[in-house]
Amino acid sequence: MVSIVSQVDTSHDDMIHDAQMDYYGTRLATCSSDNTVKIFELANGQQKLLTTLIGHTGPVWQLGWAHPKYANLLASCSYDKRVFIWKEVSANHWERVYEHLNHDSSVNSVCWAPQEFGLMLVCGSSDGSISVLSSQGDGIWDAKKISNAHSIGCNAVSWAPAIPVLAAGGGQDGSSRQLVKRFVSGGCDNLVKIWKFDESEEKWTEEQRLEAHSDWVRDVAWAPSIGLPKSYIASCSQDRRVIIWTNTMDGPNSSNWSYKILHTFDDVVWHVSWSVMANILAVSGGDNKVSLWKENFDTNWICISDMTGNKNN
Numbered sequence: 001m002v003s004i005v006s007q008v009d010t011s012h013d014d015m016i017h018d019a020q021m022d023y024y025g026t027r028l029a030t031c032s033s034d035n036t037v038k039i040f041e042l043a044n045g046q047q048k049l050l051t052t053l054i055g056h057t058g059p060v061w062q063l064g065w066a067h068p069k070y071a072n073l074l075a076s077c078s079y080d081k082r083v084f085i086w087k088e089v090s091a092n093h094w095e096r097v098y099e100h101l102n103h104d105s106s107v108n109s110v111c112w113a114p115q116e117f118g119l120m121l122v123c124g125s126s127d128g129s130i131s132v133l134s135s136q137g138d139g140i141w142d143a144k145k146i147s148n149a150h151s152i153g154c155n156a157v158s159w160a161p162a163i164p165v166l167a168a169g170g171g172q173d174g175s176s177r178q179l180v181k182r183f184v185s186g187g188c189d190n191l192v193k194i195w196k197f198d199e200s201e202e203k204w205t206e207e208q209r210l211e212a213h214s215d216w217v218r219d220v221a222w223a224p225s226i227g228l229p230k231s232y233i234a235s236c237s238q239d240r241r242v243i244i245w246t247n248t249m250d251g252p253n254s255s256n257w258s259y260k261i262l263h264t265f266d267d268v269v270w271h272v273s274w275s276v277m278a279n280i281l282a283v284s285g286g287d288n289k290v291s292l293w294k295e296n297f298d299t300n301w302i303c304i305s306d307m308t309g310n311k312n313n
Contacts, residue, residue: 008047010038014059022065022072029074031060037076037086039094050092056080061108067115070135073097075121077107083123083133085141098141103127109156111183116162122183124154130185130195132204146195146204150187155218158233159183160194161225182207184233186217192235192245212259215239219271223278234262234281236269242283242293244301262293262301280304 010016014033021028021042028040028047037053037060058079066073072088083100100107105126113120119135130146160182181197192210197203215238223232233245242262267286274281281293281301291306 006042006045006047008040010040011049012036012038017060018062020063020065023068029063029065031063031076033059035060035078035080037063037074039074051094053084053086053094053096055084055096056082058106061106062110064110064112064121066112066119066121069115070119073119075110075112077110077123079106081105081107081125083107083110083121083131085121085133097139098133100131100133100141100143102131102143102145103129105153108154111157111159113159113181113183114162116179117159117181120181122157122159124149124157124185124187126153126188128153128187130154130157130204144204149185149193149195149206150189150191152188154185154187155216156186156220157183158185158220158222160222160231163225163231184220184222186220186235186237188216190215190217190237190239192217192220192233192243194233208255208257210235210245210257210259212243212261213237213239213241218269221272221274221281223274224276225278232274232278234272234274236272236283236285238268240265240268240285242269242272242281244281244295260299260301263303 010030012032012034016032019030031037035056039050041048041050056078060076060078062077064075074086077083081103084096085098086094087097089095103125107125109124111122121133123131128148128150130149132144134142162179185193190213194208195204196207198205217237219236221234231247236242241264243259244262245257245259247257269285271284284290289307292304293301294304295301
């Protein structure tokens, strides 16, 4: 059952577009069409505004906390075509430590890679391109750009978990397994695409395109790893549908993706998000509801709760 346990008065002056908890669940970052980012401390059911980050000159669409092993870093992306990386250099004192200025239109989505891949950030833009930023240390960042990743524009990006896969020619004992960098993107071309980093060529290549949506793909979410031989991707669209894509991912070039329509909603679906254990999917959309979905033993997805607390058995 979904219930409201706390409300945060953010004091934003315009619409809020994203709210993200940090790794430990003690801080909340929010962003808004008022061009600002705010960070709150959460404790004992109370919230305290720690700081307001100013610098963007357009609506801020999305935020992302880096893994804490890389210190307190927060990424933000905006309609102003820019990506900022903020760092807490001392208690509650944040500085902008990097600006990515290589997009020609709104940057709609940012997502940090699993910490096993290093300090990496992927960014999707309305100019149709995707940028992958990698920290080289000492404040130096390398940027690789995938031009024309999605015609018209890219709306969402999400990293694959760091799952070791069997290398070509490797045995089944796990001795020849390797980490492969992948992420998924969704765009205005109605497509979901999977990208893989080619280590030999040192570039990102399109590994798979998944076709089933009939309108803009608004969000994508690659499920965290829970030790199962399956991989799940959720996508949602202006076609009012949420689709679950499934793959065994057993091998470096597996392309055996199948899909199932989770549900067709009454309005556009804006966001999908997995629980930490990847067994529950949260869905939110234009109907102003948040619903929770879970796969049963028959591999069918059922709604277990919604924002109003109604429960389906």
